Amino acid sequence: MLHARFVEHIYPAHVHDAWTLLIVDDGVVRYDLDRFEHGALRSRVTLLPPHVPHTGRAHTADGFRKRVLYLDANVLGHDLAGRAVDNPSLPDPVLRRRISQLHDVLVAHEDFEAESRLALIRARLYEHLRPADPQASSAELVARHPVATRRLAARLRELIDARIATGITLREASRILHAHPDHLVRAFKATFGLPPHRYLTSRRIDIARRLLLAGQPPAEVAGAVGFHDQAHLTRHFTRQLGTTPARYARSAG
Numbered sequence: 001m002l003h004a005r006f007v008e009h010i011y012p013a014h015v016h017d018a019w020t021l022l023i024v025d026d027g028v029v030r031y032d033l034d035r036f037e038h039g040a041l042r043s044r045v046t047l048l049p050p051h052v053p054h055t056g057r058a059h060t061a062d063g064f065r066k067r068v069l070y071l072d073a074n075v076l077g078h079d080l081a082g083r084a085v086d087n088p089s090l091p092d093p094v095l096r097r098r099i100s101q102l103h104d105v106l107v108a109h110e111d112f113e114a115e116s117r118l119a120l121i122r123a124r125l126y127e128h129l130r131p132a133d134p135q136a137s138s139a140e141l142v143a144r145h146p147v148a149t150r151r152l153a154a155r156l157r158e159l160i161d162a163r164i165a166t167g168i169t170l171r172e173a174s175r176i177l178h179a180h181p182d183h184l185v186r187a188f189k190a191t192f193g194l195p196p197h198r199y200l201t202s203r204r205i206d207i208a209r210r211l212l213l214a215g216q217p218p219a220e221v222a223g224a225v226g227f228h229d230q231a232h233l234t235r236h237f238t239r240q241l242g243t244t245p246a247r248y249a250r251s252a253g
Contacts, residue, residue, distance in 0.1 A: 001070070001106055007063030011056035019071040019084075020048040021121075023099050027064030031056045034085050040066070045090040045099060047125065049081035067103050075122060080129045087128070095124045109228070113197035115170040119185035120195060152177065153191035156184050160200050164207065165226040167200070200226075205240050208233060209248065218245040 005026075013032070022029075022040055029040035033054045040046040048054055050073045058064050102117040159173055170181040177184065188196045204225040211221045222233035230245075237245045 001103065002068040003066075003103070004068075005063060005065040006058060007061075008058075011054075013053045013055050015051050015053050016048070016070065017050050018073055019050060019076055020046075020054075021069040021071060021099060022046040022048070023067050023096055025065045025067065027062055028059035029056055029064050029066065030059045033088055038088055040064075040089070043091065043093075043096075045092055045095050047084050047088055047090060047128075049084040049088075050078070052081065052085055067100070069099065069102065075118075076125060076129070083129045090125075090128050092124065092128070095121065095128075098124065108232075110197070112167055112169060112200060115181065116185055116195045116197035119170065119182045120189075122182055123186060149187045150191050152179055152184065153187045156188050156196060157192070157199065160196060161203065164200070164203055165224065167226055170196070201236055202240065205237055208237060208245065209241075212245055212249040215249075218249065221245065 011031075023045055024040050024042045026042070028042075029046075031038055031040065031054050033048060034052050038046075039059065098117060098121050102114060102121060105113045105117060155177055156173055159168055159176065170184060173184060174181045179187075185195055188199070192199060194202075204227065208221050208225045211224060212218065216224070218233060219230045222228070222230045225233070227233040227236070234244055237243075237248070241248065
């Protein structure tokens with residue numbers, strides 16, 4: 001992950017051994033990819049494939065501010081590099097928002113949520129790079145395999161429910177359930193209407209509410225339900241309920 005602002009710096013031609021997933025927050029980036037000139041705009045997502053030479057420079061004197069994710073080459077696969085070279089600029093507001101959210105949770109060290117959001121991003125990228133690939137569509141997934149999809153989602157929910165406080169990674173769930181992490185996320189969202197990380201957070205908040213009303217201090221509640229600390233609990237609690245844990249606890253009186 002890279003967050004940077006450049007005004008005068010000019011990237012010479014170079015390559016990465018990873019996929020470069022870039023969003024621009026201010027300004028415009030001009031770059032050459034495989035000898036063709038392109039522009040990275042704030043409204044778009046830029047995807048650069050591994051091992052393909054590219055440059056980079058500010059389009060105006062004000063420079064630019066960007067956030068970049070470097071994804072292992074196997075995350076999308078080498079066979080999609082040609083499609084990305086042909087069309088590196090993706091006009092997709094949903095994808096851009098999801099990438100921005102992933103940056104936020106990576107900064108906050110929300111590991112399970114980061115795994116879940118990455119799976120959603122990868123599925124969205126497949127929609128652009130493989131438009132005819134039914135694996136990228138949650139709706140089609142359920143239509144084709146409704147019973148298997150719901151059964152897999154239910155098993156993942158059981159795993160999450162069994163580890164509310166300790167948590168579980170998608171990688172571990174994938175090993176236990178013998179399913180790819182992306183498939184788990186798609187199945188779960190298609191069945192229950194929200195991704196696994198949001199389900200886990202809502203379950204933790206639900207338990208926290210009961211503990212707070214029973215008189216347990218917020219700092220103790222945070223650890224009991226699986227949040228890193230009281231600030232972590234407060235952030236999610238306020239986002240979901242519109243009030244802090246302390247105010248919520250006082251309402252019991």
